[in-house]
Each structure stands twice: as C-alpha cells, then as structure tokens.
Amino acid sequence: MSQQNDDIDYNEDGDESDISENESGMETDEDMDEPGDISHGPWICVPTDETYVMPVIPNDFVQAPAPQNRPAVTARPIDYFDYFTVDNENDTNVIDILVSETNRYATQTIQSNQQPLPTFSRMHHWIPTDRTEMRAFVGLMMTMGMIKKPTIESYWNKSGDTYLYHSPSFSQIFSRNRFQNILRFLHCNDNRTAIPRGSPGYDPGHKIRPIFDILNNTFHTKYNLARDLTVDESMVGFKGRHNLVQYMPGKKSHRWGAKLFVLAESDTGYTSQVMLYSGKQARVRRAVHGLGYTVVTDLSSKHRGKNHHLVLDNAFTSPTLCRDLYTHNIYNTGTVRVHRKGMPRSFKTTRVAKGERVARQQGPIMAMKYGDRKEVTFLSTFEGPR
Known part of the structure; x- marks a missing residue:
C-alpha cells in the first residue's frame, strides 16, 4: 500500500461462506457480491494506545435486570x-x-x-x-x-x-x-x-410449535435482561429419525440432534429466546445477509432501543450486522473472519506478533486484529482498541 494510503483502508469484497466450522448446511449469501452494494466509506487507521477514545460513546443501559412478578419467597x-x-x-x-x-x-x-x-x-x-x-x-x-x-x-x-x-x-x-x-x-x-412438506408455509417444528411459542413469550416477559447478552447455538441430543436432526462433528456432547439458536444473558446464562433450526431446505425467507445475520436480528428484535451489548462469535459477526444492530441501539462485540464482506482489505494480509494489535474504524465500527497464540480479529461498536 502506498504512503498516501497508510491511514486509509478499503472494504474486503469477501469470498468466504458464512458457514461455521460446526454448521454444515447453513448456507448464506452474506459474503457474495450484491448489485447496488453501497460503500460505507473507508476504514481509517486509528492508534491502539490509551490516548484514543471512540468518537461515539455508548448510551447508558436503560433497563434494570430483574424477574417480573415472580412468585413469593415461600413459593413451591x-x-x-x-x-x-x-x-x-x-x-x-x-x-x-x-x-x-x-x-x-x-x-x-x-x-x-x-x-x-x-x-x-x-x-x-x-x-x-x-x-x-x-x-x-x-x-x-x-x-x-x-x-x-x-x-x-x-x-x-x-x-x-x-x-x-x-x-x-x-x-x-x-x-x-x-x-x-x-x-x-x-x-x-x-x-x-400441519402444512405438507414442500408446500409454502411448511414448518418442520409444527408438532412442538405451540410449546415453543409459549416458552419464548414467557421467558421474555418474566425477566428483564441485563445489559450483556450473547447468541450461540446449542444441540439437543437425538439419534432418532426426523428431518430436524443435524450432524455436527465438532460438538463433544451431542453430535446428532436438533440444533437451537439461543439468546441468553451473558452473566447468568438465562435463556430469553430460542429459535429452532429447521434446515436449509425448510427456510422460506431468503437470508439475504446470511443465516447468522438473520438469526441474530430475529432473536434480538424484542430488545431494540435498550442499549444492550451483544457478544457474538465469528459464526455471526459481520460489518453489516454490527451496523444494523447499531441503528436499533444494540451494541455489538464479536470475533470475526477477515474474509467477511466489508472487512478492511489489509486485515487479510497483515500479520501481527503476539501482544501487538492494529485497528481500523469505519463510522461507529471498530475493527481490531490482535496477536495472541494465534491472530484474532474483532469488530465492536461498544469498545475502542484499548
């Protein structure tokens, strides 16, 4: 890169799938070039020492975490x-x-x-x-x-x-x-x-849908979540025959079973929302920005406007997701793959030694590459490079 571009980076077009190592079948279009894609400006080089302060300070969290109308102390x-x-x-x-x-x-x-x-x-x-x-x-x-x-x-x-x-x-x-x-x-x-398989509106989880709907609603209404949340996947072990069964060789506890995506409170693990993964063949709504994007935005939709901080892993994090969550007053920090669409191009080739870091900023998003036992890349709309 020439000297005049030392402080400016450009978006990575991306050529890597949105499939995590443990998520076979989770196809996506997040990292494919799309017609009419609008640039959000270059990534600007920023210092990584204590002197740099994010120009956008996160708003105060507006909700007191607590159970709502819980049973009496003497309850059974x-x-x-x-x-x-x-x-x-x-x-x-x-x-x-x-x-x-x-x-x-x-x-x-x-x-x-x-x-x-x-x-x-x-x-x-x-x-x-x-x-x-x-x-x-x-x-x-x-x-x-x-x-x-x-x-x-x-x-x-x-x-x-x-x-x-x-x-x-x-x-x-x-x-x-x-x-x-x-x-x-x-x-x-x-x-x-039940709607037949292959027909519009088919729901592979039809047999348990009423229970899912009740629990998702009560989990949400009976407890006000703390600021820090996370979305991750979970497996319910099952080796019987059903089209919901997934095989995930990377899972140690259950390799066969139904896969769930869960929104939970980071400190306590309290589950607020659960989404049943029904397989790529059953997905009716096209995941324009990738399945990971759709999962996170759907699970967090009831928590917009409260200034929550959502922590994710690289199966979900992308610049597009960070930006869109930010517009709904949800801050985000997560590991990310350097080949994600919209990432700084230089991150693909830059090497950092252990203990060193490089940072770039694009609007409210901070991208940082840090050298630990291996290189780790983060995106955040909540914290600076410190």
Whole structure:
C-alpha cells in the first residue's frame, strides 16, 4: 500500500461462506457480491494506545435486570414451573395444550384404526387425561432426566437385578401401563393443521410449535435482561429419525440432534429466546445477509432501543450486522473472519506478533486484529482498541 494510503483502508469484497466450522448446511449469501452494494466509506487507521477514545460513546443501559412478578419467597417449586409455562398474555399454558392435544390424538388414532386392536393392547384401556394427571406425568418425565435407567419399564421394576435401584415414587404415582399409554399419545399440536412438506408455509417444528411459542413469550416477559447478552447455538441430543436432526462433528456432547439458536444473558446464562433450526431446505425467507445475520436480528428484535451489548462469535459477526444492530441501539462485540464482506482489505494480509494489535474504524465500527497464540480479529461498536 502506498504512503498516501497508510491511514486509509478499503472494504474486503469477501469470498468466504458464512458457514461455521460446526454448521454444515447453513448456507448464506452474506459474503457474495450484491448489485447496488453501497460503500460505507473507508476504514481509517486509528492508534491502539490509551490516548484514543471512540468518537461515539455508548448510551447508558436503560433497563434494570430483574424477574417480573415472580412468585413469593415461600413459593413451591411447582409455582416456578407454572411461572414459566403459563402465558397470561395469550391466555394459554403448556399443560392445557398437552392435555387437549394428547386427548385429541388418542381419539384420532383409535377411531382411525381399521383393524381390531390386539387383545392386550393398551389402547383398550385409554381414558382421556386431565390437568392433574398431565402435571404428574411431566413431573415424572423430568425426574427420569435426573435418574437414569436403561428402559422405561425399569422405573417400575421391583425385583431381580434392579431391586436395589427401585424408584418407589413412580409406581405410587402411575401404573406403568397408564404412563406408557399417555406417552404413546403425547402431542402438542393438531396433526391435521400441519402444512405438507414442500408446500409454502411448511414448518418442520409444527408438532412442538405451540410449546415453543409459549416458552419464548414467557421467558421474555418474566425477566428483564441485563445489559450483556450473547447468541450461540446449542444441540439437543437425538439419534432418532426426523428431518430436524443435524450432524455436527465438532460438538463433544451431542453430535446428532436438533440444533437451537439461543439468546441468553451473558452473566447468568438465562435463556430469553430460542429459535429452532429447521434446515436449509425448510427456510422460506431468503437470508439475504446470511443465516447468522438473520438469526441474530430475529432473536434480538424484542430488545431494540435498550442499549444492550451483544457478544457474538465469528459464526455471526459481520460489518453489516454490527451496523444494523447499531441503528436499533444494540451494541455489538464479536470475533470475526477477515474474509467477511466489508472487512478492511489489509486485515487479510497483515500479520501481527503476539501482544501487538492494529485497528481500523469505519463510522461507529471498530475493527481490531490482535496477536495472541494465534491472530484474532474483532469488530465492536461498544469498545475502542484499548
């Protein structure tokens, strides 16, 4: 670069995909050249010592983090369960949905059966469930997550090799057959309203969508988040057959399962919003700026105008995202790939020794490349190069 351009850098056009190392199938158009792309000006070289102050100072955070209308100090654990599963705004709750849809599916299944039921079929003994029984059922399902046994039947076994591991509370609350009958018909949504695969509006998560909607709303309304937030991906381990199942070889805990994108409070890990990744074939709305951009803007949309600070990794961060979040009073800091569209061109070739750093600024965005055990590149609209 010539001497006259030492303090000016230009945008990297970008040629790298928006797919993280652990996100096969997350295709994007974020780093592709687009007709009519408008430049936001050059990247200006700035000092990296204590003397430099960002010209744009972040606004004060305007929300006090705290639970909203939480249960009394003397509340029971079940009261906290209800606190997050009852959506007062929409007059619905998780238990009522499970009861109505489980009863509906049981009726549909039994009535549609063209063949006589086997003599010992549990369906002969089906009776509709109710709220009290469903709460007990959910409680036992949660207990199974804490007490691991090889089969469902083993929770009711009282003899043989499992005698010492007997769990008497299970048989005191449910007979085994009744528990398995409810499990057989357990449903969250009406199958008749599902849009066929390949049709406009198809939702791979249709079967659990009502529960997702309730929890996302209650998680948001029952707790005011602190300033610092983060978006990341999570896996719910599952090896069964379903079109939501993803394979992510980089994950140590679960390599197979349903992938979630989560907006959480950085300090506590409190989950505020969850988005189910339904696969590239099911995405109806084209991610013009990439899937990472769409995930972050959708998850953070309810928190605009409060001056939150959102921390991201390089699967999501880009100059376009930083700029657009900033316009909605959401500050952003995150690692970023040097080949992202709009990054300083010099960052692609500049090498920094351990402990050294170089910085560029474009409007409210600060880009910094830092030498640690390996080179790390950041973008921020919240902090300067210090």
